[in-house]
Amino acid sequence: MRPVCSAPVGPDFTAPAAYVPRQRKKRYRYRLRRLMPVGIAVVFAGACGAWVGSHQSAEPIASAATPRVTAHVAAPKAPVQQAKPERLLAGGALVPHTFTPGLLGAASILVDGKTGRVVWQKHAHERRQVASLTKIMTATLALRKLRPHDIVQVDKSVPRVPLVREGLRTGEQVETWKLMYALLLYSGNDDALALAIAAGGSKWQFVREMNDEAKRLGLSDTHFVSPSGVVDVDNYSSAWDLAALTRVAMRNPRFRTIVRTRVKHVSWAAPTYSKIYVNNNRMLSTYPGAIGVKTGYTHKAGPCLVVAATRGGTSLIAVVLDSPDMYTDAKRLLDFGFASLSA
DSSP: OOOOOOHHHHHHHHOOOOOHHHHHHHHHHHHHHHHHHHHHHHHHHHHHHHHHHHSSSSSSOOOTTTTTOOOOOOOOOOOOOOOOOOOOOOOOOOOOOOSSOOOOEEEEEEETTTTEEEEEEESSSEEEEEEGGGHHHHHHHHHSSSSOOOOOOOOOGGOOOOOOOOOOOOOOEEEEEHHHHIIIIIOOOOHHHHHHHHHSSSHHHHHHHHHHHHHHTOOOOOOOSSOOOOOOTOEEEEEEHHHHHHHTTTTHHHHHHHHOOSSSEEEEETTTOOEEEEEEHHHHHTTTTTTEEEOHHHHHHHHEEEEEEEEETTEEEEESOOTTHHHHHHHHHHHHHHHHOOH
């Protein structure tokens, strides 16, 4: 038997590149059908993205690592307009007059209590020690912050205050209205300190409030270092400022009632039981129409007086500083004022 030889496969028997066996063709068509929806979706998404991108602004996109923060710029605040202090006194309309003999006080002023018009003045803006006239401011603030029947417990520092004292005892509990009469009639320095601590929380806080109030009222020639005026150094005012302050104080009916009182009987706890306060202002008993206000004296300040009086609808305030005869000066001022304004 002849052997069977396998003939070599020539190039004519090699499958061309386009040739795909039948089985493979079926798989290809199946895959194509499966992938066609995906392709359509991809093309559609790309078209949508291109359309959206063409309608967006050209603003660059911030990095995801550094998120964009929108800055909110606050609108500038309008400047706070501070209210100007009330014009308590008005100069420029003085009544020409020469006192003969001249007044003895170093400084003085006469004011219409209703309008604030300055009728006459002498060195009215000169800064001078004012002694217990300081208590006009103390009373003004204390009356504003304390009610009549508020209880004041006397601090241990109160009985040690120098000079004129009524004799308050540490730990004593006293109604405010009693201390107010003692302050303005008897002029007790211990009463001034007790009220200051009760109204301000401490002596120095109250003194700060006194100076703040002086600034608010436009009292540019005034500065306080104590609620009583017992210390002269850096405790000063002027006749002008004291007249302006008195106009404010006299608006308070409680203040007016106290300063026009000549004698006040006050009940007290044991072992004192009662006290009698006599007003130091002799004008109340010697000048018709007088309704207050306050006396003061230290060696450096000299005799000082603020007096208010009213007659026939006219109200006047006179201030006399450092006068060896303050009552005569005050009476002459008031007489001149009533004669001038009623003419």
